[in-house]
Amino acid sequence: MIYLDHAATTPVREEVRRAIGVALLDGFGNPSSTHQVGRQARALVDRARDQLAAVLHCRAREIVLTGGGSEADNLALRGVARRARGRHLIVSAVEHEAVLETARDLVSEGFELTVLAVDESGRVRPDELVRALRDDTFLVSVMLANNEVGTIQPIAELAAVTKEHSKAYFHTDATQALGKLSLDVDRLGVDLLTVSAHKVYGPKGAGALYVRQGTPIDPLITGGGQERNRRSGTENVPGIVGLGLAAELAEAEREVECHRQAELSRRLTDLIVGQIPGALSTGAKAPDRLPNFTTIAFPGVEGELLLLRLDRLGVCASAGSACSSGSLAPSHVLLAMGLPPALAGAHLRLTVGRQTSPEDVERAAEAVVASVLALQAAAPAV
Numbered sequence: 001m002i003y004l005d006h007a008a009t010t011p012v013r014e015e016v017r018r019a020i021g022v023a024l025l026d027g028f029g030n031p032s033s034t035h036q037v038g039r040q041a042r043a044l045v046d047r048a049r050d051q052l053a054a055v056l057h058c059r060a061r062e063i064v065l066t067g068g069g070s071e072a073d074n075l076a077l078r079g080v081a082r083r084a085r086g087r088h089l090i091v092s093a094v095e096h097e098a099v100l101e102t103a104r105d106l107v108s109e110g111f112e113l114t115v116l117a118v119d120e121s122g123r124v125r126p127d128e129l130v131r132a133l134r135d136d137t138f139l140v141s142v143m144l145a146n147n148e149v150g151t152i153q154p155i156a157e158l159a160a161v162t163k164e165h166s167k168a169y170f171h172t173d174a175t176q177a178l179g180k181l182s183l184d185v186d187r188l189g190v191d192l193l194t195v196s197a198h199k200v201y202g203p204k205g206a207g208a209l210y211v212r213q214g215t216p217i218d219p220l221i222t223g224g225g226q227e228r229n230r231r232s233g234t235e236n237v238p239g240i241v242g243l244g245l246a247a248e249l250a251e252a253e254r255e256v257e258c259h260r261q262a263e264l265s266r267r268l269t270d271l272i273v274g275q276i277p278g279a280l281s282t283g284a285k286a287p288d289r290l291p292n293f294t295t296i297a298f299p300g301v302e303g304e305l306l307l308l309r310l311d312r313l314g315v316c317a318s319a320g321s322a323c324s325s326g327s328l329a330p331s332h333v334l335l336a337m338g339l340p341p342a343l344a345g346a347h348l349r350l351t352v353g354r355q356t357s358p359e360d361v362e363r364a365a366e367a368v369v370a371s372v373l374a375l376q377a378a379a380p381a382v
Ligand SMILES: Cc1ncc(COP(=O)(O)O)c(C=O)c1O
Pocket: 007, 008, 067, 068, 069, 070, 071, 073, 096, 098, 143, 145, 146, 147, 173, 175, 176, 196, 197, 198, 205, 206, 207, 323
């Protein structure tokens, strides 16, 4: 089996598995309890928060631990909306559903939404953002890197123009960027930033929202007042331990792995595009794309059939986002980038990871080429 779907999720790495095991045993206490068992659990949570704060270059108290990336996105949008003076928010057209659907939901609550268009590589233009900003804009949310095509947004520039032209807060979903890009929140100039553990060899159901000190935000989950009243509920200690360590390790090996993975992705793209007439490499080119992404559209091929064939050949791939799989509708990201719907349907996303070898890439490319050529031969020309 060759797993090339690391943008969907990653296997939990050995060090993290061990740390979670220890946390389950020694950290079973309730971090809010004042006795020694509780204090032991609290120490584990504090350590993980510090590890994450080091990766984000922020203060530990600015981190709200959540049940994953989707919850962090929801907290950013809904939590800031509840305290907002303005009624207008801006998101990009290529956001993950956790942002896009949440923004649409806020419209049903009476807020006004502008969805920013992107260019053919999936990037938002800063001048378009400036045009969309209003006096009553309270939040701008643009992801750091896209989960379907890996396009990296010019976040520092987008955050800077937001601050220059408005009073809005700036949120970025950095779920795909953790372990791939520097997430220094001051350099990025963001007020809110989302991460999730399971994209960096950590457990599912653990994530965090960075909230810059002074950013007004209401909790979505109320109760015992954990996380400085920003997210109630007894802490998921093993998950949090896994998040902290996974983020720390991903950051430590970031440069070496990014270089290695970029080479693998380049080879994968060259091998496939070079052998299939009409194959179209989609998304941005390096350096504006995550190093682990290869995305290619194939004319005359049914996307779902291609994935089935690859699965039979032992290659785990994706048509784009796994989060919306099951739906055959063309992806909103590809359509926003202007890819014709027929091509969007035959879109392949291959995302390499820390265990992917050059041999895996050669074998996967062979499987893709054989499958696409067979499907093209069987399908009527488009
Ligand atoms: C860009 C992006 N945002 C948010 C999420 C949601 O994160 P989670 O699966 O932790 O809820 C994902 C992944 O599924 C993602 O790729």
